Amino acid sequence: MRGSSKRVSGRRGRGALSAAAVVCVITAALPGAAWAGTSDGTHGADARAIGVERLSVAADGTQANDDSTDVSITPAGDRVVFASFANNLTPGNTGRNDRVFVRDLTTGENRQFGGPAMAPPMLSSDGQVLAYLAPRFDSMALYQNHLSLGWSSAYTCSLLSCEASMGASERHQAFSVRFRYPEQNQRVEVSRPDTGELQTVDVIHNTASIRPSISGDGTRLAYQDGGEQDILLWDWADNSVTYPIEGPDRAAELVQLSDDGSKIVYLSGPDTYVYDVASGTTQQVPGVKGVAIDPTGRYLLHTPSGTTGPAPLTLRDLQTGTDETVTDGPATAVIDSVSAGGRSVVFRSTAEDLVPDDTNGKADVFLRTLR
Incomplete structure (x- = not known):
């Protein structure tokens, strides 16, 4: 932990990233999934009824035949992305390899992409671009x-x-790259939306994950220095880095920067903290472990403090201090799992009582519509 707040400038540099292979796409239409609640029969994201919907279903409406992994949702709540080992989610998939799936919640369409994903797959904020990390040579x-x-x-x-x-499109990307030589340091590269120019910031002390989290418009990036246990905020306007945002003499772990770039969620001790970028003030949320924040920075998804595995999920309105239960059984969620305004939350669970006729004994992905 650094002993005082500092503002430093990172290096600006140009870089060309190598482009390579085309990934095969398979498309299939999905019927409506099972609901634990009432539905008006439509697929529209804005017309969904309050309740729980299972998203990892096969093209003919039957259950997936293998486990699915963590899931995220777009700010508009119209698309989700997850990975699964199931081979019956789209026609013609006879393998047992991990694949990435994008489900359009407006049309019910399910699309399959390559894999295996080495981390939870991502959708850009506008829902137009899918990205995932995978081995290549x-x-x-x-x-x-x-x-x-x-x-x-x-x-x-x-x-x-x-x-x-x-962020909002394929041009709003952030990369954390670890180098083998001369030291195991990292750098962060943020691509410029109009020209593809890279702004580069060195992470001097770090040899661990920096958990980069970029705003939807690509103008702000939060990341962590694992070596110093600090949270840093990079700003596009003057290519500067502000740290540590948690203040001196406190260890912190980054959770997420909100999509609008207004809030940074981090963990410290048994509590969660929400840092307001504009005012520089911090809201403490005691006794909970923050998992994700909605795109507007108002709704915090959390589990009980000290959780290291599946646990109940709760959504807190940071303005009113009120909580809503997402699921009271064991579940997991990742960043970008809450749509704008806290309307919907997506999560992964092995529970068999969330929707009717869940008998596959597999981990499925679900959507809870709260309002």
Whole structure:
């Protein structure tokens, strides 16, 4: 932990990322999934009834035949992305490999992409671009697929490992690249929306995950220095880094920067903290472990403090202090699991009582509509 607040400038640099293979896409229409509640029979994201819906269902409406992994949702709540080992979610998939699936909640369409994903797959804030990390030769690559235009690409990002975060479009990306030599330091590269120019910030002390989290418009990036246990905030306007945002003499772990760039959620001790970027003030949420924040920075998804595995999920309105139960059984969720305004939350669970006729004995992904 650093002893005082500092503001430093990172290096600005240009870089070209290598493009590579095209990823195959398979498309299939899905019927409505089972609901634990009433539904008006439509697929529209704005017309969904309050209740729980299972998203990892096969093309004919039957249950997935293998486990699905963590799931995220767009700010508009119209698309979700998850990975699954199931081979019956789309026609023609006879393998048992991990694949990435994007479900359009407006049309019920399910689309399958390549894999295996080495981390939870991501959708850009506008829902147009899918990205996921996967091996490529002796490196890692960030694979991207434009869901409307149909193009696909892969960007090699590290010989050892890399992390990524996406904003509103394919141009709003953040890369964390770990170098083997001369030291196991990392750097953060943020691509410029109009020219593709890279702004580069070195992470001097870090050899662990930096958990990059970029705002939807690509103008702010939060990340952590694991070596110093600090949270840092990078700003596009003057290519500067502010740290530590948690203040001196406190260990912190980054959770997420809200999509609008207004709030940073981090963990410290048994509590969660929500930092307001504009005012520089921090709201303490005692006794809970923050998991994600909605795109507006108002709704915090959390589990009980000290949780290390599946646990009940609760959504807190940070303005009113009120809580809503998402699920009272064991579940897991990742960043970007809450849609704007806290309307919907997506999560993974092995519970068999969330929707009717859940008898596959597998981990499924679910959507809880709260309002």
